[in-house]
Amino acid sequence: MVAVPENPWFETDDPEDEFGFSAAELAFAAALRERAGSWTVPPAYSWVGRPEDDSSLLAVVGLSDRDNRISLADIGVHLIGSTVRGDRLHNQLHYLPDRPTDLAMEATGSSGELAEAAATWFEAVLLRPVVRHEWEHNGQIYAERYLFADTGHALCQRYNRALAPQGQAESLTASGQVAERGWIHTGGLGRPTRTVNVRGRSTAW
Structure with missing residues (x-):
């Protein structure tokens, strides 16, 4: 894997936003871009801006299945004062979760120190292998x-009842493998038909 100069990292989502950035926020964003320029990771969409409530400076990377044009998860950091916190974000509002996930990070320090901590965290996540488990019927x-192949951390899933084996959805629902709105948890399906590498070098999970 080589650095991808044609994929600039952390451009401002709305250039007009920069007029509202503080000196510390501008320094953080500049240092983060500079550090990201040396990454040797699979490409991903990224940007810098503000969340809906303008409460912080926000830097986001979107993980995706580029071949199938599917968004998998947004990861990002919120900079407030001398603290930066990162985790998987809400996919629309980009807020941090109420309960930190196993991806969470937090650091305090100067703008340069915070940018270095954020860049190190982003790079580590981007280097993690992502795979797609597929289940087939007929x-x-x-x-x-x-999911991340190294830990099994799920990113997103899809289940089509119309194509699934007859009675399977009902059985999974009865055993508690169901979320809000009746969505089936694919974690209860057992061994997949195949595992497809999506990002990075995968290891079996």
Whole structure:
């Protein structure tokens, strides 16, 4: 893997936002861009801006299945004063979760120190291998699950009841493998038909 100069990291989402950035925020964003320029990671969409409530400086990277044009997860950091916190973000509002996930990070320090901590965290996440588990029935894929191959941390999933084996959804629901709105947890499907590498070099999970 080589650095990708044609994929500039952390451009400002709205150039007009920069007029509202403080000197410390501008320094953080500049240092983060500079550090990211040396990364040797798979490409990903990224930007710098503010969340809906303008409460912080926000830097976001979107993980995706580029071949299938599927968004997997947004990871990012919120800079407030001398503290930066990072984690998986809400996919629309980009808020941090109420309960930190196993991806969470937090650091305090100067703008340069915070940018270095954030860049190190982003790079580590971007280097982690992502795979897609596929479950097939009668020659058709009825379920998919994207996850980090090194830990099994799930990113997103899909389940098609119409293509699934008859009675499977009802059985999974009865055993508690169901979320809000009746969405089936693919984690209860057992061994997948196949595992497809999506990002980085995968290891079996």
